[in-house]
Structure formats: C-alpha cells, structure tokens
Amino acid sequence: MNLKSITIALAVALVCGFSYAQTSTEGVKEDFKPSPLNQPGQEYPQVNSQGYARFRIKAPQADSIRVSLGLGGQGGTRLSKGSDGFFTGTTSGPMDEGFHYYHLTIDGGVFNDPGALNFFGSLRWESGIEIPARDQDFYALKDVPHGNVQQVLFPSKSTNMQRRAFVYTPPGYGKSTKKYPVLYLQHGWGEDETAWSNQGRANLIMDNLIAEGRTKPFIIVMTYGMTNDTRWGGIRDFKIDAFQTVLTEELIPYIDANFQTIANRNNRAMAGLSMGGMETHSITLNKPDIFGYYALLSGGTFNPDELKDKVKPHLIFLSCGSKERPDGVKKAVSSLKEAGYNAVSYVSENTAHEFLTWRRSLKELAPLLFRQN
Amino acid sequence: MNLKSITIALAVALVCGFSYAQTSTEGVKEDFKPSPLNQPGQEYPQVNSQGYARFRIKAPQADSIRVSLGLGGQGGTRLSKGSDGFFTGTTSGPMDEGFHYYHLTIDGGVFNDPGALNFFGSLRWESGIEIPARDQDFYALKDVPHGNVQQVLFPSKSTNMQRRAFVYTPPGYGKSTKKYPVLYLQHGWGEDETAWSNQGRANLIMDNLIAEGRTKPFIIVMTYGMTNDTRWGGIRDFKIDAFQTVLTEELIPYIDANFQTIANRNNRAMAGLSMGGMETHSITLNKPDIFGYYALLSGGTFNPDELKDKVKPHLIFLSCGSKERPDGVKKAVSSLKEAGYNAVSYVSENTAHEFLTWRRSLKELAPLLFRQN
Structure with missing residues (x-):
C-alpha cells in the first residue's frame, strides 16, 4: 500500500x-x-x-x-x-x-x-x-545544516528560582555577529519546555524550512508556562500574571542580553498551543508593545474588539486540526480580516488536538513571521 | 542526625x-x-x-x-x-x-x-x-551564572547518519569573540550522550567551579560512544576504530568549525568513565597529537610503556571510587610519576562504580586542565 x-x-x-x-x-x-x-x-x-x-x-x-x-x-x-x-x-x-x-x-x-x-x-x-504521517518529510531528521537546541538556566526573582528554557538557534548562528528575530513558543497544559523539541520536532521543522529557503532563520525560545498553581489544579483558576512576569520581565531580557537577537517588537513573536495559546492571547493583549506577531495553535481566537485601541500586530495566525473546531478559526480570521488585520487561518487535515496539528501549524506559521523589519 | x-x-x-x-x-x-x-x-x-x-x-x-x-x-x-x-x-x-x-x-x-x-x-x-551526598553543594543548581548545554546534530559520513552531541558552553560564551579549550567527555557502557548532563550534572559542576574561580572556563563535548555493534553485544568485542573515526575525523572538526574553540592539542582534553575511559585510553594513545590531557574515571590506567616514544601528555588523571580498586589507580600514578609524567590520582570516598564517583572526579579534574597554553 x-x-x-x-x-x-x-x-x-x-x-x-x-x-x-x-x-x-x-x-x-x-x-x-x-x-x-x-x-x-x-x-x-x-x-x-x-x-x-x-x-x-x-x-x-x-x-x-x-x-x-x-x-x-x-x-x-x-x-x-x-x-x-x-x-x-x-x-x-x-x-x-x-x-x-x-x-x-x-x-x-x-x-x-x-x-x-x-x-x-x-x-x-x-x-x-x-x-x-503522509507528510512526515517536513519534520524528518535530514542531511541538511542543523541548528542547535540549548538548555538555558535563567534567574527568576519573581519565582525565586533558577528557571529553564530551551533555545533553538538556526544553522550558522554565532559564526558571525548576525542578529536574529525571536519566536517565543509555548507548550500546552500538562506539558513542559521540552515538548516543542521532543514531541514537536520544532528544530527539525525549522532546519528543513531554512534548508529549502522557505523561511527566514530565527531563534525560538521555549519555557515552562505553568508558573502558578494551575500545575496541579487544572486551568480553571488560571491567572496570567505570574507567567507574564517571568516571560516579559525576566526571560526576554535574559535572552536579549545573552543571544544575538534583534530586540524589538518587529522582530519578536509569540505563539502557543492549547493552553499556550491562551497564554499568548492574554500576554500579547496585555503587552502589545513587546510582540509584533501573534499565533494561537488550537488555542482559541482573537476578535477585533479585543485588539482595538492597541498597536496593531503585523500578523494574527490561528490554526487547529480538522477534527477540532475549524469553523471557529476560519470565522475569527474572516472577522479579523474585515476589521483590517493581517490574519491567516490554517487547518490541519485529519488531525485532532495533538502534536501533528501543531507541527504542521509551525511549518505554516514560520514563513509568515518577521516580514515587517 | x-x-x-x-x-x-x-x-x-x-x-x-x-x-x-x-x-x-x-x-x-x-x-x-x-x-x-x-x-x-x-x-x-x-x-x-x-x-x-x-x-x-x-x-x-x-x-x-x-x-x-x-x-x-x-x-x-x-x-x-x-x-x-x-x-x-x-x-x-x-x-x-x-x-x-x-x-x-x-x-x-x-x-x-x-x-x-x-x-x-x-x-x-x-x-x-x-x-x-554530604558534599552535594558542588553539583547543586545555585544562583550563579549558568552555562548552557546544547544539542548539536552533526553529519557523520563514516556511519552515514546525523549524529548527536551535547555541548556545554560556559557562562558568557558567545558574548565576545573569546575562544575556549575543549574537553571531550565520554559516558559509560549502556549510557548515552545525555548521561553526563543528566546523571552527571557536569554543567552545574562547571558553573559552580567557575563561579568560585576554581577552574578556567572551558567547553565540554559529550557524544554517543557505542558506535559499533558493542551496543547489543557487550564490550568483549569492542573495537575502537568506528568511534575514533567519528570523534577525531567528524565531531572534532565540526566543533572547531562551529564553536569558539582554541583548536590545538594544548587546549584539547579527553576523559571518560568506565567504558568511556577505555575509549579515552585507546584514542589518546592512537592520536597523541590531538589531545594534551587524558583522564580515566573508573576506566582503567595508563602505564609508562604504552606512552613512551609518543608526544608527552600534559596531564594523566586516574580516578575511581574507594569501593572499586583504588590501589590500582594509586600504583599506576606512582609508576607514571616515576617515569616523569604529570600524573594525578583521585579516590572518591565511600562510593563505588556509580555517578557520584564521576561527578567528584570531574570536580577534581577540571581545575587541572589546560594549564599548558
């Protein structure tokens, strides 16, 4: 067969x-x-x-x-x-x-x-x-130049501990003084900062896209998003403040101080899957001056009312699997487009709330990022 | 108590x-x-x-x-x-x-x-x-500047695949053009390239030593050492050739091309635990022009006869746990010293063929490395 x-x-x-x-x-x-x-x-x-x-x-x-x-x-x-x-x-x-x-x-x-x-x-x-998957080639380990995934331990005063992030740097990073844009990419509920590299194969997806010239090279930063007591309590009582502080006041400054980043809104994106999408939604609305690109992967939608009177994102990307609620994603993108936003929807065929949906979403998202800089 | x-x-x-x-x-x-x-x-x-x-x-x-x-x-x-x-x-x-x-x-x-x-x-x-352990502080995660551990995928023609290594870079690496010496550090039988960071806490040991000013900062490279069919057959039939080719002809050139290394013998060490010590023994004897420092952790000994007529190593470090065969290590170091070699022994108190022996050995070894450059 x-x-x-x-x-x-x-x-x-x-x-x-x-x-x-x-x-x-x-x-x-x-x-x-x-x-x-x-x-x-x-x-x-x-x-x-x-x-x-x-x-x-x-x-x-x-x-x-x-x-x-x-x-x-x-x-x-x-x-x-x-x-x-x-x-x-x-x-x-x-x-x-x-x-x-x-x-x-x-x-x-x-x-x-x-x-x-x-x-x-x-x-x-x-x-x-x-x-x-029939399209497994896009996330396969191939004989192309490879970027690295590095474990970073950064100090967090707000949580009084050393926290961990993983940072994907594209092939050739560090061989010159070239600076790169950064995508902050969040896992879902119950997962952690290892998910996007292990289950998601984010590094291999990027290596392959870059080798084919289909995306700009950029850095991806992945950290643990279940900062508060949602860890054991589910997401009903989720409050964004604790994680928002770690991300925007501790991790982003650390990354900008220690990596070759272009440290401005036009070169900073946030995306997340499922609960990570919920976090992306809240944080980008709270901090529109920090991020220029927003992406929710099986993680809800934006509506124009939430966005008005704020600095306009360069891109809103909404995706999900065809076995989830693709109509919600498509309708939200229509509304956003009508209101004058650059919005893109993507539906992964024959997948549900699982990682193939999100691998494919990253593959579709990456080429759309960092076009305004 | x-x-x-x-x-x-x-x-x-x-x-x-x-x-x-x-x-x-x-x-x-x-x-x-x-x-x-x-x-x-x-x-x-x-x-x-x-x-x-x-x-x-x-x-x-x-x-x-x-x-x-x-x-x-x-x-x-x-x-x-x-x-x-x-x-x-x-x-x-x-x-x-x-x-x-x-x-x-x-x-x-x-x-x-x-x-x-x-x-x-x-x-x-x-x-x-x-x-x-009573001395657990030396491998604890502390509020000091941290180096990173990065996953590297490098092409290997000899084994016709993309292979993986982990690379520890010290705090501040990449923030200037400063170049560093490199220690190639091998795991034991049945383990893999994750062992020295996960079980061994090599990165935290280095972070802590560097924070206390007790060692020069250097890079550590850890890769998979069971290259041939010893994987399923035990180490009886071990032949060093396949791994030696990967290490010396593929990985070292890749590291020197992609990291800020000082690419010479005076700034390159090899160490390994148990089977990794056996590999270190064979490869340093076969390639004395590549490595200037040799360390066997619960991994056998060198004797002066093996070393004569070869370029002299700057250091030979032999260690084991007190519950292994410390006399063998001490005697070997005495013979080496008598023959004019800079040899150092270390015995970890009350430990056997396990990782606390090797964590402590790394802590003792690091300050002795790269003094000739």
Whole structure:
C-alpha cells in the first residue's frame, strides 16, 4: 500500500464513521514496524501502514494490561496474555497520523511501556508512539545544516528560582555577529519546555524550512508556562500574571542580553498551543508593545474588539486540526480580516488536538513571521 | 542526625560488613523525603537522612513488586501490598550517597517507577534515585551564572547518519569573540550522550567551579560512544576504530568549525568513565597529537610503556571510587610519576562504580586542565 492509498483508506475510514468498537482484525495489514519513537533496539510498540498500533509487554504473572490509547469502549486496548508470558494486542481501528501519548494500566496501576520513549505530557513523562504521517518529510531528521537546541538556566526573582528554557538557534548562528528575530513558543497544559523539541520536532521543522529557503532563520525560545498553581489544579483558576512576569520581565531580557537577537517588537513573536495559546492571547493583549506577531495553535481566537485601541500586530495566525473546531478559526480570521488585520487561518487535515496539528501549524506559521523589519 | 554522624554511620556500616539481608526496620529514622529526582509533585520514592530508600507503588491487582536496588539476597527490595492497593517497602540498609539507577519487576515484567525521573543507562531509560551526598553543594543548581548545554546534530559520513552531541558552553560564551579549550567527555557502557548532563550534572559542576574561580572556563563535548555493534553485544568485542573515526575525523572538526574553540592539542582534553575511559585510553594513545590531557574515571590506567616514544601528555588523571580498586589507580600514578609524567590520582570516598564517583572526579579534574597554553 503506497502513501496515496493509505491516505485514501484513512479518508474513507473517517468519512464512513469507522467504528473503533470493532475487535475483528480482518483487513489489518500485517506490515507492522517498530514505532519511530521506540527505545533503542525495541521491537514494540509497532505501527502498520494503515495506522493500527500493536503492543507487546512482558509480565508473566500479571492478570491484566490495558493500553490507554483511545480506542474501544473500555477506555483503551485490552491486551491478551499468551503462554509465553507476553501480553499482546492491536488497536481496534487505525490511529490518526502523528504523535500520541499513552500509558499502560497493569493490574490497576499506571506505568509506561518499557519499549517506548517517554515524553512530558499530562504532568508526567508518558510513553509516546508515532504513526508516520503522509507528510512526515517536513519534520524528518535530514542531511541538511542543523541548528542547535540549548538548555538555558535563567534567574527568576519573581519565582525565586533558577528557571529553564530551551533555545533553538538556526544553522550558522554565532559564526558571525548576525542578529536574529525571536519566536517565543509555548507548550500546552500538562506539558513542559521540552515538548516543542521532543514531541514537536520544532528544530527539525525549522532546519528543513531554512534548508529549502522557505523561511527566514530565527531563534525560538521555549519555557515552562505553568508558573502558578494551575500545575496541579487544572486551568480553571488560571491567572496570567505570574507567567507574564517571568516571560516579559525576566526571560526576554535574559535572552536579549545573552543571544544575538534583534530586540524589538518587529522582530519578536509569540505563539502557543492549547493552553499556550491562551497564554499568548492574554500576554500579547496585555503587552502589545513587546510582540509584533501573534499565533494561537488550537488555542482559541482573537476578535477585533479585543485588539482595538492597541498597536496593531503585523500578523494574527490561528490554526487547529480538522477534527477540532475549524469553523471557529476560519470565522475569527474572516472577522479579523474585515476589521483590517493581517490574519491567516490554517487547518490541519485529519488531525485532532495533538502534536501533528501543531507541527504542521509551525511549518505554516514560520514563513509568515518577521516580514515587517 | 547531622551530616557528620551520617558519614560515621556509613563508615561503621562498611567497616563492619553491614548485612543487607536484614529486614528489620529498627534504627531507621522516619525523616524520609521525596528523592530530588522525582517527577514533578511525586512523593515517592523517598530517602531518609541515613540513606535508606522507601518505595510506594500503586497496583491494586498485582501480586508482586520488587525494586532492583541492590539490597537483600533476593535481588533487590520486595515491596509489601497494603489493603489500599499500594505496595510499599524500604531498603534493608542504607544506600551509598549519590545517584543510582533502578527499575521495578512487577509480576515478572520490568517497568520503571512512575514516581521517578528516567535516565539512560543499561541501554534503556531507567528510573533514578538520588541519596543526597554530604558534599552535594558542588553539583547543586545555585544562583550563579549558568552555562548552557546544547544539542548539536552533526553529519557523520563514516556511519552515514546525523549524529548527536551535547555541548556545554560556559557562562558568557558567545558574548565576545573569546575562544575556549575543549574537553571531550565520554559516558559509560549502556549510557548515552545525555548521561553526563543528566546523571552527571557536569554543567552545574562547571558553573559552580567557575563561579568560585576554581577552574578556567572551558567547553565540554559529550557524544554517543557505542558506535559499533558493542551496543547489543557487550564490550568483549569492542573495537575502537568506528568511534575514533567519528570523534577525531567528524565531531572534532565540526566543533572547531562551529564553536569558539582554541583548536590545538594544548587546549584539547579527553576523559571518560568506565567504558568511556577505555575509549579515552585507546584514542589518546592512537592520536597523541590531538589531545594534551587524558583522564580515566573508573576506566582503567595508563602505564609508562604504552606512552613512551609518543608526544608527552600534559596531564594523566586516574580516578575511581574507594569501593572499586583504588590501589590500582594509586600504583599506576606512582609508576607514571616515576617515569616523569604529570600524573594525578583521585579516590572518591565511600562510593563505588556509580555517578557520584564521576561527578567528584570531574570536580577534581577540571581545575587541572589546560594549564599548558
């Protein structure tokens, strides 16, 4: 089955309201391969060309293992125990393309799959699996010049601690005195500052876009956005003040003092996914003199009323997956355009509130940034 | 119990051949606190001021959970199941200070502790626990200027792939055209290029030494050293050629082309722990024109015969834990000194073949490097 026919198969499955409750394995192609996100040398979990995932876990004396990946009516995929002491099972339907978090429930306790790499989501390191996407080339590790991702520890008086950020610098950064624009890019709820590089592959997306001459090179700064007690309490009581102080009064001055940045509004953007979009929305409205470009990835919308009487952004970018609420994004962009704003919408096909939506959104956003300088 | 009395207690335990097989909890101080390496918000595992570790794992329907940490005659610590569905247990003796890898065996399968962070060791991501050391200040995250640790992807023709290295740059790097010496620092068998920053805290050790004016600032480069098929086959068949090519013909030229290095022998050192020491031994002997300083941390020794007729290193540093073979290290250094070499030995008190030995070794080594330039 080639990529085109996979695409068609997926599209048909979606259009026909493919039932995840089925347990038959009829029609499941036996071309399973290890997930690209497995630990070194691990054969499982595996994925096939249709997007099915298969798991295999050793636990000879265990009674039950369930995989949380969202299929079936029982809250995931139940694995069956074989006489060899291994539990195995296959999802009852194809998964969406891209990255998914998951975990195992073993005899009532929650653990990670020892075969898979871990990614920080849901406030903890969880197992990750990757269903190769038809357009996976844009986030692949290729033989092109690579930028670096560096861990920065910066002092934060407002929170009385040393805080961490990751900074992507484009290929060639530092070899001359050239200065670069900066995108501040935020993760979602339950994730942290590692998410955009690990799950999001932001560095590889940028390396590939730059190699193709499709975007200006720029710096990306990623830090932890759950500064206040939303950490354990959910986002209901979210107040932006604590994070806004860290970002605008501590991190941005630190980055401008320590990296080769063009330190002005025309060369500073803010974007975030999900909760990070909510933060971007609040902070850019509160501090329109600091940021010239705003982007919300599955993270809400702007409306013209919120923006009036403020300095105008050069770009408002709103995106989401086609399985989220694309109409809301499109309508918001229409309203913004009517009101005279440079607004762009992007909808990722056949993806939901997951990282392939956001990888694709970054790929679409990057070339639109920093055109006014 | 203060730090000094802990030290004495540990020393007494060792001298008296403390039996790990005991299961009594008499004399165990109930001052347990979460391990510093727990996942965010996780209360367990915990450690007490004597170095005992306590575990608590939820798995209501499981039959047995064992913790691999090396105590007891049964290959670890067996946890007991409570009526609340949690398995709990305490090691039967105090652990050595510092970092330890471990995992859980749940009903016959191997999993990580969901409470602990993971560290790459034994060819996989394993749980880690930290027994705070009496001298923990030297590797603590403090309010001092911090260097950065950056992920570098470099092209490797010899292995036909993009390879990864991590590069520590000292505080202030890149703010002027100042160039720095470079230490190439290798991990041990089963670990990877993340080990020296994560388990080893090499960046924090350097930040603290530099803040105290105790070492010249220098760059540290850490890459993956298990280049050939030793990965799955153990180190019996180890051949140095593949890694030596990557290091000396690909990585070093890449670092010198992309970082502000002083690219000569007087400003280039190589060190490694355990298997990384074996690699350092082979590569420095094969390429004495490239490196001016050699360090083996729990990684064997040099003898004068190997070194004769070669350009003389400015320093040979040999170290290990007091629970390894310190006499071998000390004797080797005596022979080297007699033969006219600048050789230094270091023995880490009350530690074995584990990361506290190597953190301390790096702290001792750094101030001795790059004095000839």
